[in-house]
Amino acid sequence: MTKLQIVMFPWFASGHVTPFIHLANEFATKGHRVTILVPKKIQLQHQHLSLHPPNLIAFSTINVPHVEGLPDGAQSASDIHISLNHLLATAMDLTRNQVETFLRSSKPHLVFYDFAHWIPEITSQMGVKSVYLSVVSAASLAIALVPARNLPVNRPLMVEDVRDPPPGYPSSTVVLSGNEASSLLFLSSPFGDGITFFERSIAAMKNCDALCIRTCTELEGPLCDYMGSQFQKQILLTGPLLPTNAASTTCLEDRWARWLGRFEPGSTVFCAFGSQIMLDKDQFQELVLGFELTGLPFLVALKAPLGCETVEEALPEGFEERVKGRGVVYGGWVQQPLILSHPSVGCFVNHCGFGSMWESLMSDNQIVLVPHLGDQILNTKLLTGELKVAVEVERESENRWFSKESLSKAVNSVMEKDSKVGIMVRSSHAKWRELLSEPGFISGYIDGFIKNLEDIS
Structure with a gap:
């Protein structure tokens, strides 16, 4: 079996980088080689999560350019207030040339990403498969599907737009209060230069070669099926993506x-x-x-x-x-x-x-x-x-x-x-x-997930 060369480029936030590294550990256990592209500060804070030597999991530094409005030296979401995330997204987009240069020189089989919606534009030109990995729940992804609501385009969301789930949403328990619904209005807010959070997310999921979610059928099966029907794609599930041997x-x-x-x-x-x-x-x-x-x-x-x-x-x-x-x-x-x-x-x-x-x-x-x-x-x-x-x-x-x-x-x-x-x-x-916690539950999901990606790479 061919050993895969994999590159990962997660959003610059701990809650995104950590599960990417957990997944990298699983690939490395099977002999595949992973390179994780992150800013230096994030590498120093998270490299201890890697359970493998650099010949299997390597970190490559991405230099985050300064964007007006970001504090000097800001490299991750934990460095800033959440209201500045849109500027960090702008900074991430400005690393595109660095990422493309690395991908063209390393020629990987698979590139994992989440918020960098432009990754498929690069990989499609290289004959490389792009893999969108969601580290949020299928419930969150599904309810944010504004197209399913058939709303007017180029209009900011309003509370009444998202108070109820979209048509076909397979859960009767999600009816939001006005205050809860208002928390979803960020979907139509800028998240980068000239792009909203919603536009970025939809492009990232729509244009990938494989759409993957950190969840399991037992927890969110109907929601994953709903996502698959909306995007006309098979949804690959990683399971919980939690380290099983951290305590030891x-x-x-x-x-x-x-x-x-x-x-x-x-x-x-x-x-x-x-x-x-x-x-x-x-x-x-x-x-x-x-x-x-x-x-x-x-x-x-x-x-x-x-x-x-x-x-x-x-x-x-x-x-x-x-x-x-x-x-x-x-x-x-x-x-x-x-x-x-x-x-x-x-x-x-x-x-x-x-x-x-x-x-x-x-x-x-x-x-x-x-x-x-x-x-x-x-x-x-x-x-x-x-x-x-x-x-x-x-x-x-x-x-x-x-x-x-x-x-x-x-x-x-x-x-x-x-x-x-x-x-x-x-x-x-x-x-x-x-x-x-059943023996083989988490590993079974990982084995199936990796086998699916080996087949498409």
Whole structure:
């Protein structure tokens, strides 16, 4: 069998780069060689995820040009506020010549990409197959299919356009509130120079040789079929794309191992919202006060809120003294999968980004969700409405994010052993975790996925 030469060019964000590297590990295990094109800073932050030597997984540096409006030195989404992502997309598009030069010199069999919608224009001229890899759910991709809604062209989306799912959408649980629907209006916003997020996404999926989604039939089968019917393409599924041996190759940082080790099994709440979400200061304070109100041990790992240099300066007055010994708020990077697998952790409060969603499902922890953006809201509806494995923190009103009381209520509803809600989601979660953890489940998806790509390359 011919060993494949593969190039990957993911969007410059941790939630996109990480699953690309996980997939690269799977290819390398079968002897295929992968080169990942990313900015230097992203390489330094993520190269530890590679489980193979450079002859199988190599990183090649992409130089990110400066775009007016981006902070100096910005190379990834975690370097900027989410409102500047459209400028980072412009910068990514300006790397096209670098990427094309690399592809013409390396002559790969396959090129994986997501937001770089222009990759097929390059690969089609070279006789190379282009592979679109979605690291967000099929639910998110499908509901964003504006063409299925038969809307007028060249008009910005309005709330009433996206409040209901598009025709044929195979789920009855996704009817969005006005506030939730407004989170999808970014689809018609600029995402790069002269292109909207929607136009970029549709072009990327429409023009690829293979359309792949990080999901599985058991979770999103009807949604994947719907995507296939919309694009008239076979949809290839990678499965969860989570490393199965992370715990055996890496140890939890000593300070967190010692701190978590002080508490009873299953008693501690862990909270993280990904690498890019930055809360307003009042939201941040309401969040940490909610954890204080639970009365439970907690570890919160969040970026400093807007307008603050550190998380410490944003904490409510007297908070640190009141929670000393049972609560920590930390502003740096943490080893999320290893923390989730620690015996003392019993609840994971997260934003329901797709990576965190999979980690939630594969963990033993109760799941409490605080979605912030469009795809996170749709992922949340999948977990709470379809799978019934999680609870969402209630909003106080359309315009308010949540209160400390609603956060505390949600956490305690799943952590109290006799709670009806806790019993229900615990039972549903156990069934899904058992399925996803079955020997051969994840590897079976990977084997089938790679075999399909070997056949088309």
